Amino acid sequence: MTSIVALVFLVPLGITLQQDTRREALADAARRSAVVVGALTATADPKARQRAVAGSSDDPARRVVVHGLDLGGPGRADPKDVALAAGDRAPQVVDVAGGVVRLEPVVLGDRTAVVEVFVPDSALDAGATGTWVTLAVVAAGLVVASVVVVDRLAGRAVRSARTLVQAAMAVGDGDLGVRIEPGGPRELAEAGYAFNRMADRLVASRTDERELVADLSHRLRTPLTVLRLDADALDSDDTSVGSFSEAELDRRRTIRRIRQAIVTLEGEIDVLINTTRKTVAQEVAVGMCDASEVVRDRMVFWAALAGDQNRPHKVLGAQLRIPVPVPRAELAAALDAVLGNVFRYTPQGTAFEVAVSRRDGYVAIRIDDAGAGIANPDRALRRGASDRGSTGLGLDIARRVALQADGSVSIDRARLGGASVVMLLRDPEAAPRQVSRFGLVGRLARERETTGRRWSRSKESDG
Structure with a gap:
């Protein structure tokens, strides 16, 4: 995503810089053409005009050419383009081999001359390679910086989410003592606070439930005590000494089972009360x-x-x-x-x-x-x-x-x-x-x- 954003902004910037370079080269050609045009209109002396053309550039290949006066040697523009510029009497820029030419008509009495200025491709694209290299380096730097920043931000979010998931799984496995330190993005931090409140509510609800069970179990002690006293008041359940009829043996065995059941029930109630009054932390073991x-x-x-x-x-x-x-x-x-x-x-x-x-x-x-x-x-x-x-x-x-x-x-x-x-x-x-x-x-x-x-x-x- 960062690469796309960098391309969206840097590619148009590179094209704009390249167009600026082209406009500067054409503006320089216009200035050179204006100097020659001024000389042509100021004097009719052929030698003065020749000196003006020769002084337009030290490079013979880039000197101004004046069509109609045969100054500056053969031109690069097509004769049709020269005739079109003379007929329209307006400057024109025409593509030629190796660059472009600027054709500017000038009226000299009863005839019209055309001043041609050649601008090579090297001048039109001057510094383009360095510009694109610089923009590529800037784009790469932006991508690397954004990756580092996003990685740090995403790392915080992932760590917070992983901590929340692990805590939720621990609560699902019965560990109600788990709490987390809320962090990361605002949504995950709010989820962490909500998780801690939920765990606190679960602990409180479980404690209340077990206290209620313990209280109800304790209330069973009263009727159980009555049963134990009534069982103690019954006859002996000993069948090892003496001779008894079958009915008496059954009665004494029944008394023994009643007493054993009461003892077992008392023990179970004691275990239930002690177990339910444990804290949640103790129950984890x-x-x-x-x-x-x-x-x-x-x-x-x-x-x-x-x-x-x-x-x-x-x-x-x-x-x-x-x-x-x-x-x-x-x-x-x-x-x-x-x-x-x-x-x-x-x-x-x-x-x-x-x-x-x-x-x-x-x-x-x-x-x-x-x-x-x-x-x-x-x-x-x-x-x-x-x-x-x-x-x-x-x-x-x-x-x-x-x-x-x-x-x-x-x-x-x-x-x-x-x-x-x-x-x-x-x-x-x-x-x-x-x-x-x-x-x-x-x-x-x-x-x-x-x-x-x-x-x-x-x-x-x-x-």
């Missing part, structure tokens, strides 16, 4: 836990309930340490949500199994049952959607926990005949995978790959 340990711990609780309902159950692959990048309480809540659905929506005596495995950079926690299955898996994974009259939040809890670990949740048909819910969590100890990045397109492609991943049961290792 990713929690870690052992998936196998969580599965074994939660199956202690669910195995007791399964024994009371005569449910066959198995735990596979939970004997080895398998770390996952989610807090222990959240993984336990997700596991309880899925297992709770098994106990809630399948008849007593229905078998189930829990398996843990790792492969291809992911950890899979699979919960299978021998029930009727889930008719609409996509609807079951939508938050608040349920065909069983519940809140529809159980599987959504598992889905959100999986997304925190860059994984997903899928529902399929189990080997036992019922539903199979698979939670995929990123394996933090796996070797990093090389992923091609192509801006926003590559980012979306990776997100689609993650959310759409299915766990192939044919390759699963139960060990």
Whole structure:
């Protein structure tokens, strides 16, 4: 663009300078012609006229020629042009070989003479080469200077835009503590200020939301305390000493489950309150836990309930340490949500199994049952959607926990005949995978790959 602007201004300037040089050369020819014309009209002496012609130029090739008086030798102009100038009685400029001639008629008594002055091309184009070289150097200098200035201005704009993009991607990944120093062009600076205000609003909204959750959780303590006191007032749940009838054993086991559920509920509420009262900066750090340990711990609780309902159950692959990048309480809540659905929506005596495995950079926690299955898996994974009259939040809890670990949740048909819910969590100890990045397109492609991943049961290792 700068080159075009330079050409638009400098080319006409060069042409104008060249025309000025031509006009100066023709003006000099007019002055020389005027001297000779004055001499011709002032005297009729042939010698005086000859001296005037000889004094018009030191170069014989450029001396004035007077047609009609035979002074100055043969002329360069065509006789027709000479006759035309004499007839019109007006000066004319005619192109000839090697330059131009100026023909000026002069009336001498009863006849008309024509004064011819030759101007060579070298005089018409004097200094043209130097002028064009100078203009070319000026144009190149302007282009270089403009490139340097534009590069500095564009560099500031690019750096500001890149900083804004990186900050936006960081917020999209959950880092709400990112702020930028607005800079660059006015529009980008305003976008930077708007981004900082948006991030502040997000932090404030998230803090208010979690404070509200903590307050609501705290309000649950009162009815929970009443339940705990009532449970403490019940009979003993000890079945190890004494001889009891089958009905008494069932009653004491029920009392034990009630007390265990109250203790578990109190612990979950404490975790919920402590978690939601953390600051946003504290929440940025990713929690870690052992998936196998969580599965074994939660199956202690669910195995007791399964024994009371005569449910066959198995735990596979939970004997080895398998770390996952989610807090222990959240993984336990997700596991309880899925297992709770098994106990809630399948008849007593229905078998189930829990398996843990790792492969291809992911950890899979699979919960299978021998029930009727889930008719609409996509609807079951939508938050608040349920065909069983519940809140529809159980599987959504598992889905959100999986997304925190860059994984997903899928529902399929189990080997036992019922539903199979698979939670995929990123394996933090796996070797990093090389992923091609192509801006926003590559980012979306990776997100689609993650959310759409299915766990192939044919390759699963139960060990």
